[in-house]
Amino acid sequence: MTAASVRIESVTKRFSGHTAVNHLSMEIAAGGIFGLLGPNGAGKSTTIRLIMGILEPDEGRIVLFDSPHKSRALSQRIGYLPEERGLYKKMKVLDHLIFLGETKGIGRADARRRAQAWLERLGVSDWALKKVEDLSKGMQQKVQFAGALLHEPELVILDEPFSGLDPVNAQVMKDIVVAIAAEGRTVLFSTHVMEQAERMCDHIAIIARGEMVVNGTVAQVKEDFGGRHVALGFTHDKALAANILADRALVAHVDDYGASAELQMADGADPERLLAALVREGVGLRRFEVVEPSLHAIFIAKVGADAASAHAGVAA
Amino acid sequence: MKKVIAVVRREFVERVRTKAFVISTVLLPVFMVAIMFVPILLMSGGDRTSRVAVVDASSTGLGQPVSHALESEKIGSKPNAKARYTVQVFPATSEDVTKVRDGLIAKTGFSGDKHKDGWNGVLVLTDETLTTGKLSYYGGNVGSPESMTKLQRTVSNALAGVRLGKSGVDAALVKRAMAPADMDTTKVSEGKLTGQSGQESFLIAYIMGFILYIAILIYGQQTMTSVIEEKTSRIMEVLTSSLTPFEMLLGKVLGVGLAGLTQMAIWGGSIFVLSSQRVPLAGMFGMGADAAQSFPIPSMPPGLLVVFLLYFALGFMLYGALYAAIGAMCNTIQETQQYAIFVTVFIIVGFFAVFALIKDPTGPLGITMSYIPFFAPFTMPVRWSLTSVPPLELVVSLALMVAALLACVWLAARIYRTGILMYGKKPSWRELWRWIRA
Numbered sequence: 001m002t003a004a005s006v007r008i009e010s011v012t013k014r015f016s017g018h019t020a021v022n023h024l025s026m027e028i029a030a031g032g033i034f035g036l037l038g039p040n041g042a043g044k045s046t047t048i049r050l051i052m053g054i055l056e057p058d059e060g061r062i063v064l065f066d067s068p069h070k071s072r073a074l075s076q077r078i079g080y081l082p083e084e085r086g087l088y089k090k091m092k093v094l095d096h097l098i099f100l101g102e103t104k105g106i107g108r109a110d111a112r113r114r115a116q117a118w119l120e121r122l123g124v125s126d127w128a129l130k131k132v133e134d135l136s137k138g139m140q141q142k143v144q145f146a147g148a149l150l151h152e153p154e155l156v157i158l159d160e161p162f163s164g165l166d167p168v169n170a171q172v173m174k175d176i177v178v179a180i181a182a183e184g185r186t187v188l189f190s191t192h193v194m195e196q197a198e199r200m201c202d203h204i205a206i207i208a209r210g211e212m213v214v215n216g217t218v219a220q221v222k223e224d225f226g227g228r229h230v231a232l233g234f235t236h237d238k239a240l241a242a243n244i245l246a247d248r249a250l251v252a253h254v255d256d257y258g259a260s261a262e263l264q265m266a267d268g269a270d271p272e273r274l275l276a277a278l279v280r281e282g283v284g285l286r287r288f289e290v291v292e293p294s295l296h297a298i299f300i301a302k303v304g305a306d307a308a309s310a311h312a313g314v315a316a
Numbered sequence: 317m318k319k320v321i322a323v324v325r326r327e328f329v330e331r332v333r334t335k336a337f338v339i340s341t342v343l344l345p346v347f348m349v350a351i352m353f354v355p356i357l358l359m360s361g362g363d364r365t366s367r368v369a370v371v372d373a374s375s376t377g378l379g380q381p382v383s384h385a386l387e388s389e390k391i392g393s394k395p396n397a398k399a400r401y402t403v404q405v406f407p408a409t410s411e412d413v414t415k416v417r418d419g420l421i422a423k424t425g426f427s428g429d430k431h432k433d434g435w436n437g438v439l440v441l442t443d444e445t446l447t448t449g450k451l452s453y454y455g456g457n458v459g460s461p462e463s464m465t466k467l468q469r470t471v472s473n474a475l476a477g478v479r480l481g482k483s484g485v486d487a488a489l490v491k492r493a494m495a496p497a498d499m500d501t502t503k504v505s506e507g508k509l510t511g512q513s514g515q516e517s518f519l520i521a522y523i524m525g526f527i528l529y530i531a532i533l534i535y536g537q538q539t540m541t542s543v544i545e546e547k548t549s550r551i552m553e554v555l556t557s558s559l560t561p562f563e564m565l566l567g568k569v570l571g572v573g574l575a576g577l578t579q580m581a582i583w584g585g586s587i588f589v590l591s592s593q594r595v596p597l598a599g600m601f602g603m604g605a606d607a608a609q610s611f612p613i614p615s616m617p618p619g620l621l622v623v624f625l626l627y628f629a630l631g632f633m634l635y636g637a638l639y640a641a642i643g644a645m646c647n648t649i650q651e652t653q654q655y656a657i658f659v660t661v662f663i664i665v666g667f668f669a670v671f672a673l674i675k676d677p678t679g680p681l682g683i684t685m686s687y688i689p690f691f692a693p694f695t696m697p698v699r700w701s702l703t704s705v706p707p708l709e710l711v712v713s714l715a716l717m718v719a720a721l722l723a724c725v726w727l728a729a730r731i732y733r734t735g736i737l738m739y740g741k742k743p744s745w746r747e748l749w750r751w752i753r754a
Contacts, residue, residue, distance in 0.1 A: 086550030
């Protein structure tokens, strides 16, 4: 049993009138990438701010590294990229990174060396002596990213790290996150982009309305979700498939993307029967594959259902 | 502590690097030079020797004693000083006085080398001059009160001498009788001479009050602005995850304060250099030593300097913490105004109390205000410079200041803790109270 980096014990946080986080419990084990997923307003950022000690929980408690200290005392071991990015606009990039390093308790000379190395790594070393305000948004985000990682923290908490980045920069960030995990450090990041989480995370938690919906390793979550799923890719005559896909004895649920679709088979239905029917009707297929359910499908199903049951609860 | 130093350094370096800081730091001494020398330059009309034509239309030969008196005037008090005037007497009669005068006026008032034989002024003496003291002067420098006062004084003395001589008074006696009174004022403290002149301690009191007023108003507000900036740029969230509110607050107030002190030190240094070097400087501006000497040098005794710096630092931090707390409560500069006005009122009352104190430094107003921490930074150094303050009073006042400072920083840190992450709504007074208690 590895030690937990973060242990959240039945934490509740209320803001005037509404409950942002409701009796949430979870454990983030040391090492690996942990994805905190949820729709907008689910309480992801509030949870992260609670972990960071920026907000105090109304109920419950949060333990970091199994230590009795609060996150501020442990801040040398934690790197944090907030959702609301912010830097001193008038400061020079290098000076800014040195300052951020110093606030984490690194000596000045050491901070300078590390800052230069990070700027090099992120391909923005030409901008080291420019003011932050002269940088593009994407570059500012890289700088902030470097600021969060400068002190080589063993726990890295990233709130929506990939939002607002172009594919090239997103790739750079992704590589860094993966490299951190490969070094045995812990990464916790929040996102609502499921594909990313699916590809990167070892462990995920989906929260909605401040409550835990799904929690576990990606494989576990998929297995628990169950059912047989088929991914389809159409070339022509997709309209001919409409009747078959509407057959509830065969297909339980369709997620239609136009040129492709993800199906959940009805209980006991055989995917081979589906394929035979599609071929018989003359639907042009470029892909037919029995797959694990995508995180996206699980998310939609779970959060959608959660929303529905919440409504039912209100109605009852 | 290392983190606080990092915050202090950042605040200081970023502030000192701004163009606004550099420009204001350099411009003020330039203005000071201008303020010191331009009026002197304008008023003195020259410590150059003036060429004066004396038109003597009197029947008693007044021109002779007047020109003699004028010629004996020197510029400055050195033995080899230049004569203030070169004089030529033009005798005239009451009939042709106008003609002679107008002929001379035609050659008067040319600047510099244009008219080598031109006159700086024409002095017209008539019989009436001796009886009623009435005489006329026509010149290019009549706009300079200093020159006119000097000229008038010299002529008056000459006339008085002539009148006394006519009444049979001995010339040597006249000269002795006419010697002017020359009063030096010196401040006494606890039965000891302090070496300051009355004018100097007044000037010092005024300058100290003014420096504190300006520093707190400008730099206190900067502390507030910089907190607002951190809130709007959202950098606060990163900072607050690694720094305690107390560290942030302390670092900010100290950093901004140091930047302010640096500027003050540069300004103070240039005042010192300017005033100690004023004679050569005046020379550079083409003025004689005499004009520059009319400017008093304020010198600060070490005891006063210590008291001033102590109160300056304490006062600055006290107000800085309050301003920072206001910044934490608000989201925009506009919003801060309604809270900042309370603080500003304290500063203004403190500053204007200095004027009352200069008149009556030992009165109950001054003593009371020295015990109120918000006013003490203004009143105490002024009282110290003008009178002798009992040591116990100083100790009590300082102790109260330190206590108030700790209370204010504690209060501000409480507000800071909650306020810095509040975006959007401005807190009501009741909410504010909750933040403090929380």
